[in-house]
Amino acid sequence: MRAIVKHSPGPGLEMVDVPIPTPGPGEVRIQVKATSICGTDLHIRSWDPWAAEHVITPLIVGHEMCGIVEAHGEGETLPALGSLVSVESHVVCGVCAWCRTAKGHLCPETQILGVHRNGVYAEYVCVPAENAWVDPPDMPLSIASLQESFGNAVHTASVPDVSGRKVLVTGCGPVGVMAIAAVKALGARSVYATDVSDFRLDMAARIGADVIVNVSRDSPREMIAKETDGEGVDVLLEMSGAPTALADGLSLLKYGGEAALLGLFSSPVAFDFDDNLIFKGATLHGIAGRRLWDTWYQMRAMLRSGAVDLSPVVTHRFALDDYEAAFDLMASGECGKVVMFPDPDDADGPLTTP
Amino acid sequence: MRAIVKHSPGPGLEMVDVPIPTPGPGEVRIQVKATSICGTDLHIRSWDPWAAEHVITPLIVGHEMCGIVEAHGEGETLPALGSLVSVESHVVCGVCAWCRTAKGHLCPETQILGVHRNGVYAEYVCVPAENAWVDPPDMPLSIASLQESFGNAVHTASVPDVSGRKVLVTGCGPVGVMAIAAVKALGARSVYATDVSDFRLDMAARIGADVIVNVSRDSPREMIAKETDGEGVDVLLEMSGAPTALADGLSLLKYGGEAALLGLFSSPVAFDFDDNLIFKGATLHGIAGRRLWDTWYQMRAMLRSGAVDLSPVVTHRFALDDYEAAFDLMASGECGKVVMFPDPDDADGPLTTP
Amino acid sequence: MRAIVKHSPGPGLEMVDVPIPTPGPGEVRIQVKATSICGTDLHIRSWDPWAAEHVITPLIVGHEMCGIVEAHGEGETLPALGSLVSVESHVVCGVCAWCRTAKGHLCPETQILGVHRNGVYAEYVCVPAENAWVDPPDMPLSIASLQESFGNAVHTASVPDVSGRKVLVTGCGPVGVMAIAAVKALGARSVYATDVSDFRLDMAARIGADVIVNVSRDSPREMIAKETDGEGVDVLLEMSGAPTALADGLSLLKYGGEAALLGLFSSPVAFDFDDNLIFKGATLHGIAGRRLWDTWYQMRAMLRSGAVDLSPVVTHRFALDDYEAAFDLMASGECGKVVMFPDPDDADGPLTTP
C-alpha cells in the first residue's frame, strides 16, 4: 500500500510502498477514506526540535482520519466490519489512575499515532479497537476525518463554563475556529475572535463569531473593551500560542474569569501572576488532547443535533498523492482544515490540484 | 481613644489620641478586644511601593480584629449589643454582579479597613453591620482576631479539591500554616510543607504537616518525589510568592493537578506554560481574599467541630501600646501570628514585653 | 390609584381605589407598566386551601410585573429614576446563611409580593430597591413583565446539566414552554415535550421542542423510547405536577440521569425509590423560585444574545380593568402567558377585549 513516511531524522517526507499491516489482538484494521493535516504534522515534516526529540523513525506519519473497518484482530468483534469510524490517535494504557478515572487524555504511557507508532497517511492502518469511534454512516468524510482536531476545540471550550458568558478566542486557526462553533453551541452569550489573518477571521465570522479583530491592524484591548461596555470578557480561550495574545486576553478578562490555554508557546513567557491571576481571582486551565471519551460524546451531540456545522472549516481537499502541495498550503496559513483522500474518488467536495 | 495612625506618606506609624467614631446608618461600633498583624500592615509601616500607591493618609491602620458590639447606627439592630464579633475587612458595594452572585470578594468597589478607610488598631472602630461576624462568646480572643487571615488559608485550601489528595504547601508563614490545618480538615491524604525557616516548619509540623522540607538545606524536588514514590502531588498551595517555590511545586504536580496561588510575586516570573500547564492539563487558581460569606461558614464549621486547632499559630501576644516591638518581631519572621490587645488584661495568654 | 384587592378570606377579587404608596427606607416606588398572571394568582382568586393557609387579607395581589422607577425612599439612589425594571417578588432577609451564600431563594424569612405583602396589580408599587432589576429600556413590556416566571423556567433548566443531552419536559404551561426555550439555549441536543393540550404543545413546538406528545392520545413511553432508539432521555424537567407524568418521565430516564421537579403535586405520590432512583443512580432536584441573582443574570444573557425569544409565549394582552376576563382565560388553560396593562395604551400588541 501507499504510505507517507519519515525515513530518518531530518526534514521531508516521502510516499513509499509498504506492506498492508495485520491487526494484532485487540486491534482492528481500517481502510483510510480521508485524512487531515494538523500543525503537528508540519513540525514532523520540517523536523523541528520537538519532532527531533519525540519522533522515532522510520515511521508512517499522520493521525487525523476516518475510514472503514475491514478486519478484526483476534478476539475482537467490534466495531462491526463496514462501519465508518474516526480514530482517536492517543493509544492509552487503560490501567493507570488517569485511565481508570476518565482522564485517559493524561495517561503518561500514551502512544500517539504518527508520532510514536505508525500513523494514518496510508491506505490502511491498524489501531486498538477502542480507538475506533463509530460515526453515522452518512457523515461527510472530511468532517469525520477532522474530529480529533474538533475534539481539541470542544475540550478547550467546555472546561471553562461558557454558558451565558462573553468569550474571547485568541487565534483563529482551524482549532480556534472550531472552538468558536463549540462555545456558541454551549450557550455563550457572545464571542469575540482575534487573529492576524483576514482569511482566518473571515472563517471565524462565518462560523459564528460576533466580533472579529485583526490584531495586526487594530487594538484588541480597545475594541473588545468597547464592545463589552468596558467590562471585558468572562472567558478566554487562548488558541494561538502568542504571548501578546495571552497578555491581551488576560487584560480583558473580568475578575473571577476563566482562561483555557491550548496554544503552545515554545518558550517561557514573562508573566505577571499578581495582576493576571491572583488579584483577579482568575483560573487558568491547561488543555491537553481530548477527554477519553467524554469529549467524543459531546462532539457527537453537537454534530447530530446540528448545533455545530463544521463545513466552513474544511477549505481544501487534495488527493493523498498530492500531499506535498497540501502540506505547503497548510504551512502558508491561508486555509482552514486541509483534507486528503487516498482514493480521490472519495472526496466529498472539489479537489485542489497542484 | 488611642489609635495607631499613618499620618502622611512615608515610613513609620504613631500612636495618637483621636475621637471615638460614631456609627453611621447601617454601621455598628465595636470595642476592639484583640487585633493581629498581617503582612500588609508591615508594607504600610515600611511604605513600600504598593503602600505608596494604595494607602490614603491620614489613616488608622490595621484590619484583623475581634471585639464587642457596643453601639448601632440608625436602622441597625444586629448583631446584638454585647456580641463577640470578628470583622471582615473588605467592605463591598452589595449591588454589582459579583456581590449579587456570592463573589463579593471580587467586588471592584471594595474598600479595605486600614487601607482605604480607618482600620482597627484602635480602641473602637465602626464597620458596616454585615461585616461583623458573630463568634461564639467563649472563643479565645486571639483566635477570633486572626479569622480573616485564616479565611485566606481556608479559601486557598478549598478551591482545589484536596479530599483524599496529596498536597504540597510552599511557604509556611501564618497563612501557609493555617492552610495546612485546613487541608487536613478537608480530608487531604498527606501534606508536604516547604519553607526556609525552621521556626515556621516546626509550626507546620505541629499543626499537621506529614513531611517538612527546609529548602535552604534540602531539595524539595528530590525529597517530595521520594516521599510520593516518584508520583508527585495532586495539589499545590503556593503561599510564599517565591518563583523557585512555584517552579518546584509545579514540577512536582501530577498530570491533571491543581494549584492555588495566594503568595504575591511582586514582579513578572518567566513561566513555561507548555510544560507546567498545557501538556500537564493542570489548573492554576488565583486566590483573592475570602469568599463572602461561604468561607466564613467554612471556618465556623472547622473551628466549632474541633477539626482545626489554630493555637499553634498564635506564638506571641503584646499590649497594643507595644506595637513597635510587635511589628519588629513580625518583620523578623521568627513568629507565627502576633496578636495585640488594647487592654492588656484581655490577653488570652502570656504577654511578650519588649 | 386602581388596585386589584382580596378584601377578606374567600373567593373573588375586586378592583378598588387606594392611596398611592410611599417608599420607605431602602425602597423604590415603581409605576406599573405591565403585569402578568401566574398560576398562584388563580389559587388566590379561587381561595384554595393553599391560599387560605398563606395569604393575609386585605391585600393587593399580583407579583409579576415591569415598570418605571419613579421615586426613591430615604437613602436610596438606585435604580435611577426613569429606569425600566422588572421585579423579583421574593423579598428576602439578607442576613441568613442562605442569603449570605447566594441561596436567597431558600431564605426562610421570604415575603412574597401579592402573597405576604402588597402586590403589583395596581398602578404603583413599592419594593426594596434591590428587588428592582434593570432591563434594557427597549425591552418589550410583556417580556419584561414575565421574567419572574421565565426565571423559574431558567432555574429548572439549569440545575441539571442539559448541554449535549436529550431532555424531556413534562408539562407545557407557560413555564414549561419557557423551560424548553432555556434548555435549547443551554445546548440541549434534543427536547421532547408532553402535555394534554394541543394548544400548549403547539406553543412548545413553536419555541423549539423537537418532538411533542399529547399524552391524552399517545403513549409517551412508547413514542419517546422510539425517538431515542430505546435509550431514553438524560434529563427530565417535570413541570406538570401530574403523578403520571413523573412516572412516565422517570421510566424514560437513563441510568445516571437527572430530573428537576418544579410542578407541585398537592398530595403525596406512591413512589418506587428502588427502581426510579436508587438502582438507576439517578438524581432528583427540587426547584424553588429563582436563584438570587444568578438566574437573573442568566436570563439577561439568554434574552440579550437572542438565544431565547419568548414572544411565542405571550398569547394574550388585556387592559388591567378587564382582569376578570384575563383570569377566566388563564383558568381555561387555552393560553400562554396573559399580560395586563394598567394603561391600555402601553400594550405592546393587540389587546383582547372581553
Next chain:
Amino acid sequence: MRAIVKHSPGPGLEMVDVPIPTPGPGEVRIQVKATSICGTDLHIRSWDPWAAEHVITPLIVGHEMCGIVEAHGEGETLPALGSLVSVESHVVCGVCAWCRTAKGHLCPETQILGVHRNGVYAEYVCVPAENAWVDPPDMPLSIASLQESFGNAVHTASVPDVSGRKVLVTGCGPVGVMAIAAVKALGARSVYATDVSDFRLDMAARIGADVIVNVSRDSPREMIAKETDGEGVDVLLEMSGAPTALADGLSLLKYGGEAALLGLFSSPVAFDFDDNLIFKGATLHGIAGRRLWDTWYQMRAMLRSGAVDLSPVVTHRFALDDYEAAFDLMASGECGKVVMFPDPDDADGPLTTP
C-alpha cells in the same frame, strides 16, 4: 476445591467440592484468603423474590473478598503473581457510554460475582484482571475483604458535599457505620446516627458518630432538632430502607439540603414531593454500587492516610467451613461485618466457633 453453592432455586446453601477454575483470556485466578457476608448473600440463601428473579443456578455464591493472585489467563501479566488484591464484583462491559465516561457502576451489561457468575465463597476464583484491585501487602485480610462494602459507604458519603456540614445517617448496619467513618474523613462538622439496635449504635459511636439516637426509644426529630439548635441537618445519608427513617431524615433536612439514598425500600413509599423536595429546594441522589474506579482510589486514600479505621466494623471471624453459623449471626443483626476464612490459619483475629 471447597465452594459454597446454591444448587437450584429455593432456600439454603451447601458446601461442595468442585474443580479449581482456569482463568480465561483477560482473567486472573485468585486464591481466596478472606471473604465477607453482605445482605445480598442473605437474600440469596433465603431465596427471596429478588433472588428468585435475578440468580441463575447452579452458582458459587459470595462477592466480597481478598486474596492472592496466583495465575494469569492468556495475555495478562497484571496484577503480578503474589499480589494481595481485593475484588470489585461488578464485571462491566467496558464499551458502553457509561463505561467510557467513568460511570461503569451504571453499566447496563453488569455481571455480578455470586449473582450472575460464579462467586467467591470458595478456595479460588477467576475474575477479569481489571477487577483485581491491588492492596498494600500488609493490609489486614478482614479489612481487605470488606472493601466492596466500604466502597458503597464511600460512594454514598461522597456524592453530597459533606465538608463542614451536619450529616444525619439513618441506619447503622455495617455500610451505614462505614459511611459515618467516611463522612468524618471527608470533613463533616458533626454526624448524627439513628438505628433501632443498640449494638449497631454502639459501633456508630465507636467509629465517630457525635450523637446516636435509638429510634425505638427516642424521637429522632426532637433529639436532632435539639442538637442542631432547631436548624436541622445539611445532608442525609439514608442507609436503612425504612420509610419512617426517610421521612424523619427529610423532615430534619435544611432548605437546599442533599440526601443520598442507598437503602432499598422493597416497595413504593407514599412521598410528599412538595414539602420534602420542591419547596425545600432539596436534592435526592440514588446511589448504586461503587464508582469504577474513583471510589476505589478514595478508599485507598482514606485507609492509607489513617483517616479511616475500619477495625470497629469487623466484629466476627469464622472459618469458611462454619458458614451456616456465620450466616445465622449476620441474619440476627447483632454484628458488624462478618468475615470468613477458607484457611482458618489466615484469620487476623480470634475466630468465633459455633
